[in-house]
Amino acid sequence: xxxxxxxxxxxxxxxxxxxxxxxxxxxxxxxxxxxxxxxxxxxxxxxxxxxxxxxxxxxxxxxxxxxxxxxxxxxxxxxxxxxxxxxxxxxxxxxxxxxxxxxxxxxxxxxxxxxxxxxxxxxxxxxxxxx
Numbered sequence: 001x002x003x004x005x006x007x008x009x010x011x012x013x014x015x016x017x018x019x020x021x022x023x024x025x026x027x028x029x030x031x032x033x034x035x036x037x038x039x040x041x042x043x044x045x046x047x048x049x050x051x052x053x054x055x056x057x058x059x060x061x062x063x064x065x066x067x068x069x070x071x072x073x074x075x076x077x078x079x080x081x082x083x084x085x086x087x088x089x090x091x092x093x094x095x096x097x098x099x100x101x102x103x104x105x106x107x108x109x110x111x112x113x114x115x116x117x118x119x120x121x122x123x124x125x126x127x128x129x130x131x
Contacts, residue, residue, distance in 0.1 A: 009087045012058065012071040018042050019053065030082055035069070036060040037081040042073075061085040 012018075018040040026034055037060075041053035056073045059081045063070055072088040079087070 007074070007076045009072055009074040009076065009084060009091060011088065012073045014071075016042070018056075018058070021055065024081070027080060030080070031061075031085070033062045033064065034059065034081045034085060035062060037084075040073070057084070059084045059088075063089075 020038055021041055022039045024037040024039070026037055036058070038058050039055060040058045041055055043050040043053050046052075056075055057077055058071060058073050060069060060071050061081075062068075070085075070088070072084060074084050074087075076084065
């Protein structure tokens, strides 16, 4: 966890520099799409110098649908690598919905802040996303 104890899952930039610290063994019942689960240290620059590093978890998985390899980082260690990958995929689905809403709908504000409020107003099929 970070200083504020906020868990996150995000994608690692392709050119990010990091140091590998420890590789975790993949569970026998793990999804075959998971390629790597490891702990890394991301360097933190302060005043132009690298003084310390941020320990993170890096999960690499293969997405068969898009034929791409994704690297996501997280500060959550009590989930499996499969759950981290699934969390990132779910996050990306939300990002896609938000982008479509902004581009296709003239919304100044929402009357609700959950999926049901959006579905009731516009219908789920108008966005082509399954919940």
